[in-house]
Amino acid sequence: MHLYVHIPFCHRVCPYCSFYKHTPGETPIGGFIEALGVEAAKRANSLEDRPVTTLYLGGGTPSMLSPTHLIRLFSLLREAFLIDDSTEITMEANPATFGKRTASIYQKLGVTRVSLGAQSFHPEVLKTLGRQHNAEDIQESVSLLRQAGIPRLNIDLMFSIPGQTAEMWDDTLNAALALKPDHISAYNLTYEEDTAFFDRFKKGEFIDDSTLNARLFDHARTKLTKLGYRHYETSNYARPGCQSAHNRGYWSGADYLGLGPSAVSTLGGRRWKNIPDTVGYLAMINRVGHAETETEIIGDEEFRLERIALLLRTDFGVPMKHLSSVPLENITRLVDEGLAERAEGNLRLVGKGPLLVDSITEYLVC
Numbered sequence: 001m002h003l004y005v006h007i008p009f010c011h012r013v014c015p016y017c018s019f020y021k022h023t024p025g026e027t028p029i030g031g032f033i034e035a036l037g038v039e040a041a042k043r044a045n046s047l048e049d050r051p052v053t054t055l056y057l058g059g060g061t062p063s064m065l066s067p068t069h070l071i072r073l074f075s076l077l078r079e080a081f082l083i084d085d086s087t088e089i090t091m092e093a094n095p096a097t098f099g100k101r102t103a104s105i106y107q108k109l110g111v112t113r114v115s116l117g118a119q120s121f122h123p124e125v126l127k128t129l130g131r132q133h134n135a136e137d138i139q140e141s142v143s144l145l146r147q148a149g150i151p152r153l154n155i156d157l158m159f160s161i162p163g164q165t166a167e168m169w170d171d172t173l174n175a176a177l178a179l180k181p182d183h184i185s186a187y188n189l190t191y192e193e194d195t196a197f198f199d200r201f202k203k204g205e206f207i208d209d210s211t212l213n214a215r216l217f218d219h220a221r222t223k224l225t226k227l228g229y230r231h232y233e234t235s236n237y238a239r240p241g242c243q244s245a246h247n248r249g250y251w252s253g254a255d256y257l258g259l260g261p262s263a264v265s266t267l268g269g270r271r272w273k274n275i276p277d278t279v280g281y282l283a284m285i286n287r288v289g290h291a292e293t294e295t296e297i298i299g300d301e302e303f304r305l306e307r308i309a310l311l312l313r314t315d316f317g318v319p320m321k322h323l324s325s326v327p328l329e330n331i332t333r334l335v336d337e338g339l340a341e342r343a344e345g346n347l348r349l350v351g352k353g354p355l356l357v358d359s360i361t362e363y364l365v366c
């Protein structure tokens, strides 16, 4: 089973971010950690299988947790589940939110991957994104994590940010590559509802330029793959052996359990979402021991469509069994046009295919 823990706290809210998050305000962080422990124990009791293949601490900003809170959280999770040396443990971290001592605590707690939310190395772009760190903070964070002995590092980057030129994107890629990360995530900025960026997009202040998006995507793909990074998912690149097992599990439809406000779980064909409200989460956990609000049963057809949408984004591709209702001529057309190939029983995108993944998905499922 894959385990996700959502830590909703951020120092400040970035104007493009649509995740459930907030500044800590009056939230009792110690009480929040204990509530996660209660939820973990309760869920674990109802599971037949408690070994955890991967644990992912996301948010929000998990690196905002103090060492005391982090140690307590890991202790509660280890009491509830079987987490051992084979578990991939990823923690999202913001540059400049941790120091030498904290980095060494991550290592002692068994963290095997840190995913650093760098986004850009360019001061103007970081300002547009409302980020608090600068390029030196990213470099310093990488150095601290390496010194602490964290085995794997991911650097999160973003392109098509308002005001970002192709040269700025190239500079950011070069700066990230100079740090020799094991993994790079390169996301195309999207304008998500209920964000300040979305409002500005709606007013016409920002534009979504698909030609520029394609150019920047292609530039990253060419550059990173030439340097030995495998483009194993639309937005993800890894050195050999350094892919994220957590994400792989999610894309392939493995069971996962999410803890914390707004976290989603899918176990045994049932999906539920926790209340996206920290105060409400604490109240529900204290009252009934869980924070589940929306529940649905994932039928075969829904599972199949999800696999097509997610696996088409990967270099693994979609098993042909999920495409049995797609007319054969549609698949043949993609192959003939050099956008996809059939290999080992899967259909996978090649050439310009990954660039067109959204429209190809629609073409296959509609």
Ligand code: SF4
Residues within 6 Å of the ligand: 009, 010, 012, 013, 014, 017, 018, 019, 021, 059, 060, 061, 094, 117
């Ligand atoms: S992008 Fe990260 S740091 Fe910024 S608000 Fe979202 S979760 Fe917090």
